[in-house]
Amino acid sequence: MTAPLERVLRAFLEDPAAARYGYGLMKAAKLPSGTLYPLLARLEDEKLVTSAWETPTEDGQRPRKYYKLTGDGIRVARLDLAALPAKVTAAPSLTRLAPGTTS
Amino acid sequence: MPPAGWSRSGGGIVSGRVLRLAEGLISRACRSLPDEIRDDRYREWTAELPHILADPGIRFAPRRALRTLLFAADQSRGARPPRRRSQSPGAAGNGWRPARAGSRPRRPDSDLARPTPSRVIGAAVAVFEIVLIVSGISGWALDVYAGVGLLVLWLMTLARSRHIRHINRTSHARTPEPSLRRR
Numbered sequence: 001m002t003a004p005l006e007r008v009l010r011a012f013l014e015d016p017a018a019a020r021y022g023y024g025l026m027k028a029a030k031l032p033s034g035t036l037y038p039l040l041a042r043l044e045d046e047k048l049v050t051s052a053w054e055t056p057t058e059d060g061q062r063p064r065k066y067y068k069l070t071g072d073g074i075r076v077a078r079l080d081l082a083a084l085p086a087k088v089t090a091a092p093s094l095t096r097l098a099p100g101t102t103s
Numbered sequence: 104m105p106p107a108g109w110s111r112s113g114g115g116i117v118s119g120r121v122l123r124l125a126e127g128l129i130s131r132a133c134r135s136l137p138d139e140i141r142d143d144r145y146r147e148w149t150a151e152l153p154h155i156l157a158d159p160g161i162r163f164a165p166r167r168a169l170r171t172l173l174f175a176a177d178q179s180r181g182a183r184p185p186r187r188r189s190q191s192p193g194a195a196g197n198g199w200r201p202a203r204a205g206s207r208p209r210r211p212d213s214d215l216a217r218p219t220p221s222r223v224i225g226a227a228v229a230v231f232e233i234v235l236i237v238s239g240i241s242g243w244a245l246d247v248y249a250g251v252g253l254l255v256l257w258l259m260t261l262a263r264s265r266h267i268r269h270i271n272r273t274s275h276a277r278t279p280e281p282s283l284r285r286r
Contacts, residue, residue, distance in 0.1 A: 023158075023174070032174075032177045032180075033174045033175075033178055034177035034180030035180075036181070037178070037181040061153060062146065062149065064147070064150045064151060064154070065146075
């Protein structure tokens with residue numbers, strides 16, 4: 001899993017039921033638009049994310065498109081993210097050992 | 104209505120221009136997308152622009168304008184097909200399709216990193232403008248600098264398209280059908 005994908009999934013999982021707009025996701029995941037939208041398209045292609053247009057408002061603003069994790073998406077994202085910390089935390093514990101010591 | 108905190112000296116005009124400029128950048132980026140998704144992406148991306156321009160989380164209006172333009176400018180990267188994944192047979196779908204026939208072909212990778220004079224000048228102007236915008240200049244001064252920036256970008260685009268045409272001519276002369284030969 002790439003770091004941008006990880007950030008997007010974490011942003012979604014902050015509130016899996018919430019509808020997220022592209023710009024909101026950009027800020028939450030700290031990703032530029034040119035990275036985020038292809039990722040969203042890919043996730044949507046793989047049926048992990050679903051998108052819909054918001055209802056047009058009376059103030060004449062253009063409707064925005066929002067994204068939500070699907071049931072499958074929530075499951076896959078949780079599984080994939082849960083598998084990550086084990087890899088990240090394994091390495092630092094080794095560096096903490098002083099030469100000649102045993103764990 | 105101009106966003107809160109927008110400068111008094113023609114802020115509404117500037118925000119309107121920023122929106123139009125950003126829409127132009129998105130429209131340009133969308134040209135490389137397939138017909139089926141082009142309108143959808145244009146509607147989606149341009150709908151975000153007013154929200155970025157009025158984002159209360161960004162304190163200074165010039166920074167919001169800059170963020171809006173960066174959002175729009177970066178979509179040209181988002182609208183490009185990925186480098187390798189989509190080209191290999193059997194690669195997972197990623198939402199983007201290969202460029203349409205007749206659209207501008209991509210340059211060889213070796214050419215991407217070469218610092219041409221137009222790129223150096225463009226980068227210098229971009230850095231200069233960003234410093235000015237972030238330092239709080241707004242109103243007519245911002246318009247002038249944006250105009251200079253656009254002029255330089257236009258010249259860069261012209262130079263780049265000539266360069267690409269030249270590369271395509273020479274590469275076609277050397278390898279008429281590279282994709283077929285690989286198979």
